[in-house]
Every structure is written in C-alpha cells, then in structure tokens.
Amino acid sequence: MSVSNATPPGRPGAWPVRVGWLVLTLLCLGVAAYSARYLLDPPRTPAEALGNPMGIPWLVIHVAGAMTALAVGSVQFLPRFRRGARPPHRWTGRVYVVGCLVGGAAALVLASGSFAGPIATVGFSSLGLLWIGVTVLGWRAAVQGRLVDHRRWMIRSWALTLAAVTLRLYLPLVMIMDLPFVPWYRAISFLCWVPNLIAAEFWLRRHRT
Numbered sequence: 001m002s003v004s005n006a007t008p009p010g011r012p013g014a015w016p017v018r019v020g021w022l023v024l025t026l027l028c029l030g031v032a033a034y035s036a037r038y039l040l041d042p043p044r045t046p047a048e049a050l051g052n053p054m055g056i057p058w059l060v061i062h063v064a065g066a067m068t069a070l071a072v073g074s075v076q077f078l079p080r081f082r083r084g085a086r087p088p089h090r091w092t093g094r095v096y097v098v099g100c101l102v103g104g105a106a107a108l109v110l111a112s113g114s115f116a117g118p119i120a121t122v123g124f125s126s127l128g129l130l131w132i133g134v135t136v137l138g139w140r141a142a143v144q145g146r147l148v149d150h151r152r153w154m155i156r157s158w159a160l161t162l163a164a165v166t167l168r169l170y171l172p173l174v175m176i177m178d179l180p181f182v183p184w185y186r187a188i189s190f191l192c193w194v195p196n197l198i199a200a201e202f203w204l205r206r207h208r209t
C-alpha cells in the first residue's frame with residue numbers, strides 16, 4: 001500500500017488537529033484495552049456474551065478483529081509512518097484492513113442476535129456492511145495507486161471504527177441520566193456511527209485535496 005504522497009488530515013502543523021488526533025487515539029486505545037477482557041476471559045454462557053445467542057464464539061472473534069483495527073487505525077494518519085522505502089504504514093495498513101474485515105464480518109453475525117431486537121440488528125448490520133465496504137474501497141484504491149481516493153475512503157473507515165468509541169460514550173450517559181436502556185440502545189445502534197460519518201463527510205468537503 002503506497003501512500004507516501006497522501007495528504008494527512010488537516011495541516012500537519014495545526015495544533016487543534018494534533019490535539020484532536022491525540023484525544024481520539026487515547027480513547028481508541030482505552031476502548032481496545034477495555035475490550036481485551038473478552039479475549040482474556042472469553043464468555044462461556046450466552047448470558048456472559050450479552051445474552052446474544054451468536055455470542056459464542058462470534059463475540060470473541062469480533063473483539064479480536066475490531067480491537068486490532070482500533071489499536072492501529074490512528075497511527076495510519078501519522079506522516080512519519082508513511083516515509084521511507086518500506087513505510088510501516090503499509091504493514092500496519094494491512095493489519096488494519098484485516099482487523100476491520102474480521103471484526104466487521106463477525107459483527108454482522110452478532111447483529112443478527114442482538115438482545116435489543118430487529119432495530120438494533122438493522123443499526124449494527126448497516127454499520128458492519130458500511131465498515132467492510134468503505135475499508136475494501138480504501139484498500140483497493142491504495143493497491144491501484146489512487147492515493148487521494150485511498151485517503152478519503154480510509155478517513156470514512158476510521159470514522160466508522162470510532163463508532164466503538166462513541167457507543168461507549170453514549171452508554172454511560174444513558175445510565176447516568178436514568179433513561180430506559182433498551183430503546184436507547186436501539187437508537188445508539190444508529191447514533192454511534194451516523195454522526196461520525198456525517199462529520200467525516202464535512203471534513204472531506206473542507207479538505208478536498
């Protein structure tokens with residue numbers, strides 16, 4: 001994946017961009033580390049797997065792929081990762097794509113068994129399909145040397161990966177505000193990714209080249 005001439009998101013020297021990247025990276029690493037509990041102590045009963053009948057073994061497969069994508073996604077935007085004859089970006093990029101595909105495919109299976117019913121199934125399945133789709137388009141653009149397209153698709157892909165972070169920001173709010181959990185969980189199956197994608201589109205409109 002050669003991306004040496006892809007433009008980093010925003011002016012590299014702009015400090016708000018750097019601070020935003022750092023905050024998102026820390027949130028990603030926090031969610032990835034917290035999710036590792038499913039790998040260290042895998043669920044043995046459906047109840048331990050969120051009451052999801054597909055949870056064993058798909059939750060562990062989902063978490064393994066998705067946390068990999070979450071852990072390496074943000075470093076893909078570092079210009080220094082794209083320099084040199086063999087830029088690390090190429091290898092971490094492959095790891096990211098495999099993580100998204102494994103995490104996304106398992107997410108589709110999990111979505112079909114969500115305890116919150118068909119609305120959550122539609123919300124999470126749409127996210128899973130889009131996540132796989134835009135990541136494959138970004139990977140294909142890189143392989144074909146269409147680096148501006150690669151950058152644009154991968155910004156969309158990362159915005160969708162960040163659904164894992166936004167979901168875990170909303171859920172505590174629902175609990176703190178003592179809102180009814182299941183209806184809000186259904187809403188969050190959309191709210192965790194639709195605003196992210198809209199924000200990415202606004203960003204891409206402002207930074208066309």
Ligand code: HEM
Pocket residue numbers: 031032035038050052059062063066067068069070103104107108110111112113114115116120124125127128129131160161162163164
């Ligand atoms: C972006 C596409 C993603 C989709 C479509 C998706 C979908 C799902 C679904 C359907 C479930 C089961 C929920 C239920 O049964 O109601 C789930 C659970 C879970 N997912 Fe994802 N997910 C995505 C990204 C991620 C990422 C990037 C991570 C990061 C590690 C992650 C970590 C988890 C964890 C830890 C659970 C268990 C629930 C919890 O402890 O909060 N997911 N996901």
